[in-house]
Amino acid sequence: MTDALIAPPAVEAPPASWWRNAVIYQIYPRSFADSNGDGIGDLPGITGRLPYLRDLGVDAVWLSPFYSSPQADAGYDVADYRTVDPIFGTVADASELITGAHALGLRVIVDLVPNHSSEEHEWFRKALAGGPGSPFRERYHFRTGKGDNGELPPNDWPSIFGGPAWTRVADGEWYLHLFAAEQPDFNWEHPAVRDEFKTILRFWLDLGVDGFRVDVAHGLVKEDGLPDVGSHAEWHLLGVGESPCFDRDGVHEIYRDWRRILDEYPGERIAVAEAWAPSLARVSHYVRGDELHQAFNFSYLGTAWNVHEQWQIIDESLAAMRTVGAPTTWTLSNHDVVRHTTRLMQAGEGEVAGRKPAEVDQEAGLRRARAASALMLALPGSAYVYQGEELGLPEVIDLPPEVRQDPAFHRATGQDGYRDGCRVPIPWSGTAAPYGFGPDGGGSWLPQPDSWAGLSVAAQAGVDGSTLELYRAALAVRKAHPALAGTDNxxxxxxxxxxxxxxxxxxxxxxxxxxxxxxxxxxxxxxxxxxxxxxxxxxxxxxxxxxxxxxxxxx
Structure with missing residues (x-):
């Protein structure tokens, strides 16, 4: 597999569309706003705060998963893709949120998790109950094990969260899960899987969503035969090398099918790929004219703070997307990485995974984060803002082990489980936790630092020089200045x-x-x-x- 094999020639970008230079605000639902006082953010809470997002100046919101889920991995283990988990509300609440956002001129993008389901998904429960040879087992990756009695995993693939990517069930077969054992991978060679996700797309499009963020977009298709990686092969979720389970060329047929569905709907509905690939050239394949619309630029997120590396990655990013006529995307933080207020001041500032950050100079970190944000928002293309970065929130580095919920936290290998620090609920008002996150008397599912009173929305709104007002001013200039409407200028x-x-x-x-x-x-x-x-x-x-x-x- 080489870039030259399928890389298309350079193409002229199509006329400007809303998504080509949009600023999209990521909401982590359980940490944004709590409407009922149970300490967990929810859809009605988001709906109530939509005017804040309009006034901030963003164009769209992206919601991390809110579907029915046992929450083994913060909702990325979906049990039912057409229902809302009760902790977040109902489908009616989702509809009200979408309608309310549209009334304020905001578009809504929802997370889609197609690589794997929850172990509590109806299909997987039927696969376990049916035993070897069950038709439902064909919708996942069930295999017999190696060894004299099948006691060894079918291949040597490791889980991203640590340990083997295989779990053995009571009847002796093994199933594949590139993430947690509670997240069995779908078999995308099975037509029922492909048909199911087409109906899921239509369900949410019919409800009015403006697009999808596609989780693990590079992982759906595995190499035929599920071959061993081998002791010297280099592969990882983060695209450091070629692997038999990530970035296979077969995923592009799936996304061409999806694009045809998206194009059936009015209003330019879009899809955004979370696609980790070995090169920007490989990432660009996901956003060819008949596939998805955008792909996250993780190469930029992980770039060190110096002129040479920033210049190089900006140039390479624009050049790679130019070959397919797609806009470049830019982001500095999200729900999986250390907040850039903290990350950019560390020695290992190029790291993007959930590393445990060291203590840093918070004042210096905020100064650099503000400069980095202003740089990002000046670049051509689409920008993604993670909730709370407009407040200058730092990473919470001292959460006690007993409150952490990242499924990788207690594992010996794989992702090291420090993603909770960027997921702490954001502060809205007041001088003590939970800082207006929910009704009086409610708490928050992760504890907020005592130092956050001065970082709340209420403490910064209207205050000259605050980080919130810097973002509001930057987004207003971005909308108004004629040169900032271009996507490759x-x-x-x-x-x-x-x-x-x-x-x-x-x-x-x-x-x-x-x-x-x-x-x-x-x-x-x-x-x-x-x-x-x-x-x-x-x-x-x-x-x-x-x-x-x-x-x-x-x-």
Whole structure:
């Protein structure tokens, strides 16, 4: 499998569509807003906070899973794709949320989890009850084991969450689960699986959703025969090398089928791939004109904070998506990684997995995070904002073991289980936990730090220089400035050492300058100052950018 084998020629981008330069806000439902005081966020809670998102200036919201689930992996183990889990509400609540969002000019994207189901899914329960040879076992990956009595797993694949990717059932067969044992992988070679997900897509499209974020989009198709990886083969969820269970070419046929369904519906319904692949060229295959619309740019998320690496990944990202006429996407945080307020100040700042972060200088971390966010929001394409980053929330690094719920936390290998730190419920108001997360007297499913009172929405709203007001201002400029409507109009301009600078052309040109060094740098006065991520020095005619500061100019 090589990039050259199936890489398409460069194509001209189609006319601008809403999703090509949208800012999409990720909501982790259990941690956004609690309407009933049980300590867990829910759909009515989200609906009640939609005006906040409109006023923030985002274009769409993406909801992490809220389907019926035993919650073995925070809802990414789905038992029923057409119902809402009672902890989050009902299908009627989902419909009300979608209607309410549309009334405010917001679009709604929902998570879809097609690689695996919950072990409590009706199909899997029937597969277990039916025994070897059951038709329902063909919808998953059941195999006999190796060894004299089948006591060894069928192959050497490891689970992303640690241990083998196989679990043995009472009758002696084994089933495949690339994640937790509670998450058996579907067999996407089976027509019933493909048909089922087409009906799931239509169910939510009929309810009014504007698109889907496709979980583990690169994992649906496995190599024929499920061959061993081998002791020297390099593979991982995060796309560090070729593997027999990720990024197989067969997934693209599935997404071409899905695209035809999406195109049947009015309003430009979209799909976004969570696709970890060995290269940006491979990622671009998921967003060819007849497949999905966007793919997350994880290469950018993991890039270190220095001019050379930032310039290189921005250039490579734009070039890769240009070959297929797709917009580039940008993001700095999500529900699976250390918040960038903390991550970017660490020695291992290029890491994207759920590493346990070290103690960092919170003031310096926030300064760099603000600069990084202003840089990201100035880039052409679509940007993803994770809930709470607009408040400057840091990673919570001192959660006690007894409250952690990441399924990988207690495993010896695989993902190290520190994703809970970015999932702590966000603060809305007040001076003590749960900071308006839910009604008075309610708590929060993960404890919030005592230091978050000053980071709440109420504490920052209308306060000049706050991180919330920086995001509001940046998103307003992004909508209003004519040069920022383009999706591939970036050109680099010369800049002093340690400074990254680019312009975007339009009826008025736009310039972004970022000081990534450790010393102040004079940058002159490129034009009218629109926004700065922090205080500036110098004079009006010779602005001095302090370290870790971004400025926007109209020229």
């Amino acid at each position: 970036l050109r680099w301009v010369p800049a002093p050492a340690g400074v990254l600078a680019f312009e975007r052309d339009g009826a008025e040109n736009f310039r972004c300058t970022v000081n990534m060094g450790d010393q102040p740098v004079a940058v002159g006065r490129p034009g009218e100052l629109l926004l700065a991520s922090g205080p500036l020095d110098g004079t009006p005619d010779n602005v001095v950018l302090p370290p870790d500061t971004t400025a926007w100019w109209s020229i």
